[in-house]
Amino acid sequence: MNWNLTEADIDRITLGAGVLGTGGGGNPWLGALMAKAQLAEGRRLRVIGLEDLAPDAQVMALAGIGAPTVGVERMVEGSESARLIRVMEQHLGHRIDALIADEIGGSNAIAPMIAAARLGLPVVDADGMGRAFPEVQMTTFFINGHVAHPSGLTDFEGNTLIVTEARSPEMLERLLRAGTVAMGSAAYFTTAPMTGAFVRRHAVPGTLRLAHRIGDAVLAARAAKDDPVAAICGAMGASVLLRGKVTDVERRTEGGFLRAVLTLGGLDADRGRTVRLTVQNEYLAAWEDGRPLALTPDLICMVDSETGRPIGSEEVRYGLRVALLTAPAHPHLKTEAAKRVVGPEAFGLRAP
């Protein structure tokens, strides 16, 4: 596969990545603006398949890190992530052959494309989550033993650090998170390079295509005056948990994360039902009458019930009319090893 993205592709991927972001992953519309700016400057946004990766290819994962409430408000010029890759190459003493999304959710579907376009590299149609998760160690890469260093972190002013040794992926998360907070709660990070063979074995495959398919379904449904919510469900194998409106928002930014408890009240067929969501950047659990309706690692997505527009955890507000969806996580996130890192216990989830 050698897929050069068009503006139309970016629109679809952005929409789909917003849905797959499960509330987090960074504002996707900003990512779309940045990606289109790359095309306008004559650069290519080239996607290759997992099957195109040579076993010894050097692949680096890249993502934004920070609280989404902050990310939205920061100016992004787009060159900082490319510079970070160059700094890492210099530190490593070798070149990188391809980039991959750490998470397909939100702007993090696009983030590696911006850097890759500037560096003339392809991005791989895959990612380390098949969705978004709030913490650095929560990827199929780390779950399957990827080394925690060297990892790089940079902000929009050029402040940059390299973690040359982290004793565990959790320690890497602590160091990168602390650096991100010091940088003003918005930054880009990259983890250590992986071989093509490792990525082919452990990445969640085809997630750029999946995001594109979801976005395409939404746009087609809108054009045909069909229900975009049903279109999303069809495109990603999701089901509707509730249609209703937001009746309460309890939200704070703490330690570099957005944390919240959201309450949705059912409308129409769902009138009288109340669903509460536990949020750490992402929608991690949906509860009804104190019992879980859906739990991480399965996807919980919120979209505008009229338009299918994905709604990030930072923009949820009282009165929004929404559909709450769930879809099963990829089998890579359902292993015993994965459960310890991204399962409900890993987050200490309890009914709010």
Next chain:
Amino acid sequence: MNWNLTEADIDRITLGAGVLGTGGGGNPWLGALMAKAQLAEGRRLRVIGLEDLAPDAQVMALAGIGAPTVGVERMVEGSESARLIRVMEQHLGHRIDALIADEIGGSNAIAPMIAAARLGLPVVDADGMGRAFPEVQMTTFFINGHVAHPSGLTDFEGNTLIVTEARSPEMLERLLRAGTVAMGSAAYFTTAPMTGAFVRRHAVPGTLRLAHRIGDAVLAARAAKDDPVAAICGAMGASVLLRGKVTDVERRTEGGFLRAVLTLGGLDADRGRTVRLTVQNEYLAAWEDGRPLALTPDLICMVDSETGRPIGSEEVRYGLRVALLTAPAHPHLKTEAAKRVVGPEAFGLRAP
């Protein structure tokens, strides 16, 4: 000058560095243990004078960073700081010729010696403060334009990061402090290498000799049953602000710093007087009746009134009988540029 320290020298430097630590700089007794362990293992603790530095020598400053309350409780094996220098050399692509104390206060007088002994390097009889200060940017090196990167940070478990770009010394402080907190509030850092010419021009000279002279005066006074407080004053040009006891301690660890307000009540000739101290790791200001008795950058030191033993801000407790001393800071800390970084306004000091 080529001075190979003996155990007796270490005892004297430790005592004197404790006094010069103005309450901070890390527990000096731990540093002494580590230094003596180096001698026991057959290594040399070699001190050279500023005048021995070649203009193009590569000199690196090294110090512990963190809240002193935490540092005391962490096991220190002594090799982590040497390893940090090696990591930095590898990143820089060249060797380091000598180490220097970032601050002469407390265990930070000794910290570079431990690394230097393991690496076979000399330490310079000078430092960047002539005392201790709580923040990374508060050295005569940064005050005089030293570049903020690359700087390294490591903890006792081997977690290590390199700040490859910091847009200002203040940003470097933020990044290193955040990393330190993530590492458990105790770590070592090193700043970018300096040339011998730069160090000769801007370091506070002769501070290891000064610490030795203070320690020697205390031990001589104890042996002769003289007043050790008077001996300290003579050795460092200090005067007594108050003799009394600690009547109140309000202390917390916050953001990687120990912050406190301490109250001392006068005894004997000072009966009826009350002096309050503002603390951020170090004793930064002494107040009486709402007016400053002594202010940063001048040194404010607390010692046991019977033995002359220096008392760190982490060990001050109700009922301790102490002498509070002050001495003028080195002229390098009294320039206009220095005032902006280490003067009372830089700390936002107000009477408590």
